[in-house]
Amino acid sequence: EPEVTQTPSHQVTQMGQEVILRCVPISNHLYFYWYRQILGQKVEFLVSFYNNEISEKSEIFDDQFSVERPDGSNFTLKIRSTKLEDSAMYFCASIDSPLSRGNEQFFGPGTRLTVL
Amino acid sequence: GNSVTQMEGPVTLSEEAFLTINCTYTATGYPSLFWYVQYPGEGLQLLLKATKADDKGSNKGFEATYRKETTSFHLEKGSVQVSDSAVYFCALSDQGSGLTFGKGTLLTVNP
Numbered sequence: 001e002p003e004v005t006q007t008p009s010h011q012v013t014q015m016g017q018e019v020i021l022r023c024v025p026i027s028n029h030l031y032f033y034w035y036r037q038i039l040g041q042k043v044e045f046l047v048s049f050y051n052n053e054i055s056e057k058s059e060i061f062d063d064q065f066s067v068e069r070p071d072g073s074n075f076t077l078k079i080r081s082t083k084l085e086d087s088a089m090y091f092c093a094s095i096d097s098p099l100s101r102g103n104e105q106f107f108g109p110g111t112r113l114t115v116l
Numbered sequence: 117g118n119s120v121t122q123m124e125g126p127v128t129l130s131e132e133a134f135l136t137i138n139c140t141y142t143a144t145g146y147p148s149l150f151w152y153v154q155y156p157g158e159g160l161q162l163l164l165k166a167t168k169a170d171d172k173g174s175n176k177g178f179e180a181t182y183r184k185e186t187t188s189f190h191l192e193k194g195s196v197q198v199s200d201s202a203v204y205f206c207a208l209s210d211q212g213s214g215l216t217f218g219k220g221t222l223l224t225v226n227p
Contacts, residue, residue: 033214043160043205045214056214091159093215104150105215109159 002026004108006092012114013082021077021111023092032075033093033105034067036060043091049075082115089113118143122206122218129196129225137191137221139180139206147208149173149182149189150215154203163191163204196225 005024013019025032034046047057049067066078075094079086089112093105123138141149151163151173164173169184178193189206206218 035215042219043207043215043217045216048214058214104162104165105209106162107152107160 006108023075025094029094035091036088038088118216120218126222135193145210147210152205
């Protein structure tokens with residue numbers, strides 16, 4: 001069964017450094033999402049992406065964040081200058097069409113980001 | 117805006133007990149409703165979903181019914197197992213928008 005993959009599984013970085021989290025969505029999916037989950041808290045929506053542009057973003061997704069689909073398979077989340085409070089699990093998700101199958105989003109296993 | 121309110125945990129049950137986790141929502145549109153499960157150390161997995169009023173989603177013995185009149189989507193299982201121990205998230209999505217999640221409910225099932 002096709003699945004969403006994410007790399008790395010765990011990233012440790014120093015405060016102020018840039019990080020890039022990578023995702024490979026399911027191959028025929030067109031809509032992509034990033035979420036984060038701070039330890040012990042709820043999962044929060046960051047951004048959605050379709051047709052090479054952001055379609056929706058939350059208030060969390062400020063100028064420190066950016067997303068990109070650099071090629072036909074990868075979908076990346078970049079944090080330009082990490083802060084301690086960026087430490088969280090970051091999940092990528094994808095969907096073939098928002099109007100199909102009850103908008104079911106398929107999630108990757110997550111990348112745990114630790115900012116020191 | 118959209119929001120999901122979920123029963124606070126943690127919930128601790130004995131094996132074969134009946135489970136209910138309450139979930140209510142507010143939404144400006146006509147959302148689809150979901151329950152996701154997160155097993156220890158793993159990512160999110162879709163457990164079940166419902167796309168319109170009175171739909172019942174079911175999977176692995178879990179059920180939830182989309183109740184528009186009470187804006188609820190309570191999760192139930194008649195007989196839980198130790199392997200059901202996980203965090204359960206109620207969520208909604210409106211026409212492919214980002215999912216809005218509840219805070220999650222930690223379920224622990226003891227043998």
